[in-house]
């Protein structure tokens with residue numbers, strides 16, 4: 308198969324590309340504005356392009372026309388940015404991705420689209436179910452929700468093209484996937500910026516404080532990146548996946564954010580023999596991210612759909628966090 312990976316230089320893209328190159332089964336083209344995270348990934352069947360797809364619309368068509376399937380990972384996925392630059396989030400996560408969707412429709416190319424767990428918004432049940440759970444966004448005045456809203460609208464457009472028989476697709480909704488190359492580290496005491504794992508890792512490495520936003524009581528399911536990539540690959544050749552959305556997360560790895568902090572502190576001692584001696588500091592969402600932030604207490608994903616294709620996430624929470632920490636250490 309000819310596969311084009313848009314956004315291949317990001318966290319998930321770099322892991323996906325690495326695995327596809329290792330499997331050696333496909334012809335690959337990869338594109339991103341930076342190729343730093345895929346610098347060591349090489350193959351005679353891989354062509355890497357460093358370019359801004361947003362600034363060169365013809366390039367999108369070029370990749371789509373060449374491919375049997377396009378894997379679209381172009382996005383920002385960092386809550387700080389939703390609060391700071393909501394219009395940029397809309398432009399990239401909706402408008403740019405819409406160009407990709409339309410190009411796939413025009414050239415009859417299959418689309419594998421990365422969406423987000425955030426489209427569910429505030430939970431209304433025990434589990435998020437792909438085809439049943441309502442999408443409950445917060446108020447417009449809390450601009451954090453522009454990200455989930457943009458991704459949800461993109462999914463609705465993709466679904467509608469599928470209904471008209473004009474697009475074959477698979478959609479993934481990732482749940483807090485972590486691993487090597489996730490995010491950048493920050494100086495001690497930084498507010499906002501990267502996602503929670505990188506903040507806590509930075510605190511451990513600098514012996515700085517860990518901030519628990521609103522007490523760290525909300526829950527997330529942290530998923531090992533290797534398990535997530537296996538989930539994506541499980542759908543590649545399976546016709547049952549066509550025109551379906553899949554939760555991509557490990558429901559068994561649920562913890563509170565405080566629980567994640569405590570686990571990382573313990574693992575730091577186990578891995579380094581040193582002790583982190585700073586403290587967990589409670590902080591409001593507003594003070595940490597700025598006005599317009601609102602949090603969500605996510606429930607675990609139901610992953611029966613992906614399991615039915617043979618997928619089994621088998622890294623538990625401790626291994627998932629330990630493997631991610633080892634990379635940064």
Ligand code: UGA
Nearest residue numbers: 384423424425481482483484502503506518519520525564
């Ligand atoms: C984000 C994205 O919006 C999702 O689309 C994406 O699926 C997810 O990350 C992901 O990593 O996959 P979120 O889980 O809210 O969603 O992102 P984080 O920045 O990792 O925050 C998780 C929780 O930790 C939030 O409650 C946040 O307020 C809290 N937090 C963050 C802290 O308590 N301390 C920190 O230093 C940073």
